[in-house]
Amino acid sequence: MTPPLRLLSSMATRAWLADILPAYQGRPGSPVHAESVGGVDAARRVRSGEPVDLVFLASDAIEALVAEGHLRDGSVVPVVRSEVSLAVGPGSALALPSSEAALRQAVLDAPSLGYSTGPSGTQLLKLFERWGIVGELGTRLVQAPPGVPVARLLAEGTVALGFQQTSELIHTPGVRVLGPLPDACAITTVFSAAVGVSCGQPEVAAGFLQWLASEETAASKRVQGLAPA
Numbered sequence: 001m002t003p004p005l006r007l008l009s010s011m012a013t014r015a016w017l018a019d020i021l022p023a024y025q026g027r028p029g030s031p032v033h034a035e036s037v038g039g040v041d042a043a044r045r046v047r048s049g050e051p052v053d054l055v056f057l058a059s060d061a062i063e064a065l066v067a068e069g070h071l072r073d074g075s076v077v078p079v080v081r082s083e084v085s086l087a088v089g090p091g092s093a094l095a096l097p098s099s100e101a102a103l104r105q106a107v108l109d110a111p112s113l114g115y116s117t118g119p120s121g122t123q124l125l126k127l128f129e130r131w132g133i134v135g136e137l138g139t140r141l142v143q144a145p146p147g148v149p150v151a152r153l154l155a156e157g158t159v160a161l162g163f164q165q166t167s168e169l170i171h172t173p174g175v176r177v178l179g180p181l182p183d184a185c186a187i188t189t190v191f192s193a194a195v196g197v198s199c200g201q202p203e204v205a206a207g208f209l210q211w212l213a214s215e216e217t218a219a220s221k222r223v224q225g226l227a228p229a
Contacts, residue, residue, distance in 0.1 A: 004031040005205055008046065009056035010039035010118060011147060012082055012165040013191055016224040017056075020217055027211075029204045038146030039118040046070050046196070053205050056193040058119040066194060072202065075195040077209040078229035080221055083180040084120045084187035085166040089154035094161075096178035100185045104131050107161065114142050114150040114159035116168075123187045124163050151175045165189065166225035190229050 009017060014036035025031050032054075037045075043061050046052060047070060055062065055071055059078065065071045086103070088094050097103040107113060107128070115121040121143065128134045134141075142159050144150050150164040151172035162169070169177045180186060193212060195205045211217070218228045 002030045002201075004033040005053040005199070005201065005208065006051070007032050007034040007054040007056060007193075008042050008050075008052045009034060009036045009193075010042055010058065010191070011036050011149065012039070012058075012118065012120075012167050012189075013056055013080065013226070015167060015171055016080070016221060016226055019224060020212075020220045023217075024208065024211060029207065030201055032208060038148075041146050051198045052196045053199040053201065054193055054195060054209065056191060059190045059192040060119070062192045062194050070197060071194040072197055072199070075202070075206060075209070076192050077194070077213050078190050078192045079209070079213050080191050080226040081229050082165045082167055082189050082191060082226050084124065084163055084189075085169055085177050085180050085225075087151065087154055087162045087164070087169045087175050087177045089157055089160065089162075089176075090174040092160065092176065094178065097182065100182050103182055103185065104133070107131075108133060108136070110140065110161040112140050112142055112159040112161070113137065114144055114153040114162040114164075116144050116150055116164050117146045118165070119189045120163060120165050120187060123189075127185055127187070170225050192229070 017034045097106050115124050149168045150162040151169045153159045154162045155174045193209050
């Protein structure tokens with residue numbers, strides 16, 4: 001029996017992979033076993049030499065792993081685009097701010113804010129730095145531990161406002177996703193996949209990545225808060 005391909009992904013694509021993989025498993029070729037963890041942890045595991053066939057992370061992380069020799073050069077396939085949304089927990093009446101200035105004020109007014117260790121968190125901090133408010137926010141900024149969704153912090157009442165990839169916010173009961181950030185400060189991340197250098201079935205793996213990026217999977221991406229890349 002052909003061994004399954006091992007796919008390591010970030011949490012942003014976990015729900016989509018769980019939704020879409022059953023449609024692939026009956027096709028000719030190797031089955032795929034997917035594991036989703038925090039993106040920082042996934043990159044660390046790949047760098048440590050853990051044998052994986054496929055890696056699916058934010059594009060800048062994928063390109064870095066290719067440059068470092070952990071993923072096959074020329075195998076990178078952009079798969080999805082993911083927007084960062086603003087969300088609130090139970091009982092909040094906040095509406096989506098309609099402008100960058102209104103969002104900045106909502107951030108300043110919030111008693112606590114949750115953000116992730118992934119690319120959305122990095123870009124959010126850059127936005128706060130551009131606004132010149134990082135020092136003013138201080139301890140009100142709460143970073144979710146790797147692998148822990150910001151939605152959990154919102155649902156538990158640990159934070160009042162949360163920022164993360166839409167796909168990581170939409171499935172948690174009690175969490176209300178207000179929507180993507182205003183256009184002037186929108187944060188969008190492209191997630192790409194590539195074949196590991198230790199993969200014993202590179203052609204099969206490459207074919208799977210082409211399927212992930214195909215029109216056949218586009219509708220399921222939208223259902224899970226993502227968009228085709």
